[in-house]
Amino acid sequence: MTEQITYLEGYRECHLCAVEDKTMARRCVHCTGQLSLRERMYLEIKKRRRRRLAPYLSALVPGLGHWYAGRRYVGTYFLAMAPLSVGLVLATYQSWNWGLSTMSLAILLIWVMAIVDSKTTPLHYKPPCQNACPGKVPCSYYVHMAANGMDRESLEVVEAVCPFPGTIGRICHHPCETLCNRGKDGEPVAICALKRFVDDTVDRPFNFYKREIERQPVSVGHSIAVVGAGPSGLSAAVFLRILGFDVSLYDAREFGGGTPLIFVPGYRLPREIYRREVERVLELDLDLNFGKVLGKDFTLADLQKKGYSGIYLALGAMRSVSLPHTGEESEGFLDGREFLENVVLGEGVRLPGQVLVIGGGNVAMDVARSAVRSGADKVKIICLEKRHISREKQFHYFKNEWTEKKTEDTGEFMPAWSWEVNDAVEENVEIIDSGATISFDIERGRVVRARCQKVERIDVDPQGRLIPVLQDNTDFTVAVDWVITAVGSTPDYVSLGGRPEMTNLSEEVPLSLVAPGDGVSIPVLSGGDFVNGPASVIDGIAAGREAACYLYGELLGDPPIHIRYQRRFVHQPWANYPDSFDKRGRRKQNTDRFPGSNGPFSEVFLGYREDVAREEADRCMRCDWPLVRESKVKRFLNSRLKA
Numbered sequence: 001m002t003e004q005i006t007y008l009e010g011y012r013e014c015h016l017c018a019v020e021d022k023t024m025a026r027r028c029v030h031c032t033g034q035l036s037l038r039e040r041m042y043l044e045i046k047k048r049r050r051r052r053l054a055p056y057l058s059a060l061v062p063g064l065g066h067w068y069a070g071r072r073y074v075g076t077y078f079l080a081m082a083p084l085s086v087g088l089v090l091a092t093y094q095s096w097n098w099g100l101s102t103m104s105l106a107i108l109l110i111w112v113m114a115i116v117d118s119k120t121t122p123l124h125y126k127p128p129c130q131n132a133c134p135g136k137v138p139c140s141y142y143v144h145m146a147a148n149g150m151d152r153e154s155l156e157v158v159e160a161v162c163p164f165p166g167t168i169g170r171i172c173h174h175p176c177e178t179l180c181n182r183g184k185d186g187e188p189v190a191i192c193a194l195k196r197f198v199d200d201t202v203d204r205p206f207n208f209y210k211r212e213i214e215r216q217p218v219s220v221g222h223s224i225a226v227v228g229a230g231p232s233g234l235s236a237a238v239f240l241r242i243l244g245f246d247v248s249l250y251d252a253r254e255f256g257g258g259t260p261l262i263f264v265p266g267y268r269l270p271r272e273i274y275r276r277e278v279e280r281v282l283e284l285d286l287d288l289n290f291g292k293v294l295g296k297d298f299t300l301a302d303l304q305k306k307g308y309s310g311i312y313l314a315l316g317a318m319r320s321v322s323l324p325h326t327g328e329e330s331e332g333f334l335d336g337r338e339f340l341e342n343v344v345l346g347e348g349v350r351l352p353g354q355v356l357v358i359g360g361g362n363v364a365m366d367v368a369r370s371a372v373r374s375g376a377d378k379v380k381i382i383c384l385e386k387r388h389i390s391r392e393k394q395f396h397y398f399k400n401e402w403t404e405k406k407t408e409d410t411g412e413f414m415p416a417w418s419w420e421v422n423d424a425v426e427e428n429v430e431i432i433d434s435g436a437t438i439s440f441d442i443e444r445g446r447v448v449r450a451r452c453q454k455v456e457r458i459d460v461d462p463q464g465r466l467i468p469v470l471q472d473n474t475d476f477t478v479a480v481d482w483v484i485t486a487v488g489s490t491p492d493y494v495s496l497g498g499r500p501e502m503t504n505l506s507e508e509v510p511l512s513l514v515a516p517g518d519g520v521s522i523p524v525l526s527g528g529d530f531v532n533g534p535a536s537v538i539d540g541i542a543a544g545r546e547a548a549c550y551l552y553g554e555l556l557g558d559p560p561i562h563i564r565y566q567r568r569f570v571h572q573p574w575a576n577y578p579d580s581f582d583k584r585g586r587r588k589q590n591t592d593r594f595p596g597s598n599g600p601f602s603e604v605f606l607g608y609r610e611d612v613a614r615e616e617a618d619r620c621m622r623c624d625w626p627l628v629r630e631s632k633v634k635r636f637l638n639s640r641l642k643a
């Protein structure tokens with residue numbers, strides 16, 4: 001039975017009209033409010049294709065590319081300027097002189113400007129939070145909807161770009177919050193946790209994608225093989241299905257889900273949350289081929305022979321990096337990822353005694369906190385890098401705003417997110433920063449001591465490997481019962497017979513075009529962690545969506561939708577607004593700290609109570625829409641005047 005849907009009157013995404021006085025409403029630049037998800041993706045694909053072709057047209061005739069891309073005002077300007085200047089040269093030509101040379105140079109400049117400018121889209125201001133998000137989730141939209149009690153619509157806005165809102169709302173590293181304008185003179189809006197709030201609040205079962213597919217069923221007559229059923233592969237599968245492709249999903253394991261299901265411990269992400277979201281994807285009429293290993297059970301050439309029109313490889317970064325001097329042959333040495341897998345999928349691991357975790361990344365933090373929960377007496381982390389120093393803010397006089405002074409990423413500081421480190425320290429994990437293990441003492445076949453030394457600085461060799469330079473006379477020892485190595489992971493290219501040649505397709509997300517060799521002529525893309533090594537989950541999700549759009553453009557060309565841009569002015573956000581008025585601090589989530597009321601692995605962050613969530617969402621300034629901001633200021637001032 002098809003679900004009865006109540007659409008917002010007017011607009012679904014450009015909800016401004018729905019939440020503001022309708023007489024004051026302004027239309028969104030794309031007017032996408034009435035469009036289905038498929039149509040909105042069509043628009044994106046079309047815009048991208050046009051942007052790619054426009055410079056060639058403008059090279060032929062200045063302004064033509066702008067017209068083609070829908071920027072007719074600018075196009076007309078360039079179309080008028082070029083003949084005007086050429087005409088001037090011709091009309092005034094008698095003999096070559098400095099004036100004519102200058103004019104010719106100006107013509108050339110106009111031509112070049114027309115080519116360069118035609119690559120850009122019509123101006124449409126995105127708030128800094130959305131720009132910072134790898135998946136370009138429209139944070140301001142959904143946060144604003146959450147503030148207004150429109151939870152279902154808010155969730156749909158997120159799901160239009162990210163199929164795992166409950167998961168991402170728990171484990172995303174939220175760069176959006178780092179750049180949130182609210183954080184410039186206070187605390188950023190809790191963008192990430194609000195995503196989780198709307199996901200928790202909306203009644204289940206509710207499959208947004210199934211509804212979108214069933215509402216306008218369409219088939220484009222092409223099948224795509226997606227290899228790897230982690231977040232990136234599943235994201236590609238969802239958006240390919242939305243666009244009308246048939247999708248076959250392959251994975252080496254007997255189940256779909258990938259890294260979050262295997263390696264993320266339950267105190268950060270309860271398994272049933274992610275599993276429910278994975279199942280929602282698997283309901284979309286996919287051809288499932290689990291337990292099939294690329295390079296062993298099938299090859300890329302086999303997939304081409306089966307009649308697929310394209311392949312998306314999302315194989316992740318599944319090979320652990322090992323340290324040469326950790327004597328795995330003795331007892332007490334564990335691999336971090338294997339340990340996490342046992343913790344997450346196994347019956348529970350016991351680690352009595354002293355644990356030393358080697359590594360300074362997020363996986364090392366997960367390993368250390370899981371070791372705490374597995375009964376360790378004391379857990380220490382040793383890493384080459386220094387612990388983070390808190391970042392400074394400085395006033396930018398020219399822009400009249402506060403900006404963060406970012407630490408340059410020189411490999412000098414621990415790669416783990418600072419809040420992950422703080423959470424580990426809060427659970428009594430000791431961090432030994434700027435330290436390296438040199439050797440281990442083994443007694444009766446078991447590790448008993450780690451010999452360590454302080455690190456003076458970290459050099460990088462031509463292959464990009466970290467080479468610690470040790471300080472003399474700084475040796476120290478750490479008593480250990482267990483040593484767990486968590487120094488990173490890399491993609492495993494063995495299944496492809498070595499690392500293939502890859503061409504980056506996007507500056508914003510890890511997506512590449514693969515040169516597969518082996519007589520394979522269909523487009524093969526790779527995305528997520530498989531491209532450059534471990535990235536974030538949202539990076540992988542964004543790459544999967546991007547891959548779906550790219551394959552559509554490659555295989556079917558222009559989507560059947562008409563683009564018409566509306567002209568509108570772009571309003572930059574007000575510097576420091578409304579901090580001078582509104583000093584409401586960030587609301588805190590409910591927490592259940594270790595040892596946890598439902599066992600050691602019970603979730604630590606429990607999300608927001610409804611009233612608290614709405615208050616938190618209301619702190620968003622809607623930096624993209626001045627109209628909303630103004631009304632919020634007025635409402636705020638009125639409430640203060642009345643009080």
Ligand code: SF4
Pocket residue numbers: 127128129130139140143179180181182189191619620621622623624
């Ligand atoms: S205040 Fe709202 S719109 Fe502005 S950057 Fe923060 S979350 Fe985004």
Ligand code: SF4
Pocket residue numbers: 132133134135136137139162168172173174175176177191192195538
């Ligand atoms: S996906 Fe992550 S970065 Fe993007 S808006 Fe959500 S929390 Fe922020």
